[in-house]
Amino acid sequence: MTSPTAWTPLFPLAELAPGARRVHRxxxxxxxxxxxDDGDVFAIxxxxxxxGYPLSEGVLRGDTVTCSWHAFRFAxxxxxxxxxxxxxxxxxxxxxxxxx
Ligand code: FES
Numbered sequence: 054m055t056s057p058t059a060w061t062p063l064f065p066l067a068e069l070a071p072g073a074r075r076v077h078r079x080x081x082x083x084x085x086x087x088x089x090d091d092g093d094v095f096a097i098x099x100x101x102x103x104x105g106y107p108l109s110e111g112v113l114r115g116d117t118v119t120c121s122w123h124a125f126r127f128a129x130x131x132x133x134x135x136x137x138x139x140x141x142x143x144x145x146x147x148x149x150x151x152x153x
Contacts, residue, residue, distance in 0.1 A: 066094065076109045085109035087129055089116055095129040103137070 063077045069088045076099055077084045083099035085108045093116075099109050106122035119126045124137030 063096075069094065072113065074109050074113065076107070083107070083109075085118075087113055087118065089113075089129070093130075097127065097129065097132065101125065102134070 061079075063084070063086060064075070066088075069075055069086065071088055071090045071092055074085060074087045077086055077096075084096045085099040086094065086096045088094045095116075097108060097118075099107050101108050101111075101120045101122065103120065103123060103125050106120055108118055108120060108127065111118040111120045111127075116129045117126050118129060120137065126135040126137065127133070
């Protein structure tokens with residue numbers, strides 16, 4: 054997935070309640086869009102960089118999503134990752150970005 058060169062509307066913000074997530078298909082993949090409890094919205098690649106599980110199916114706590122497969126954690130605000138069960142942090146998911 055490449056970095057965007059312009060904003061692309063995905064859907065009306067009112068369709069995503071605080072604490073909810075949604076998958077949106079884009080050319081070349083899927084975005085996992087999360088709306089935090091504070092109302093901030095972030096989009097990341099829906100493919101976990103560890104072994105490919107959909108991050109949209111992970112557990113959202115605060116501003117961190119934990120992959121449901123091996124529990125690696127990803128900070129939505131900056132894309133930083135932390136190790137899960139039995140391994141080093143896999144790196145950042147593509148395109149962590151705030152949404153306007
Ligand atoms: S596939 Fe996500 S932590 Fe392994």
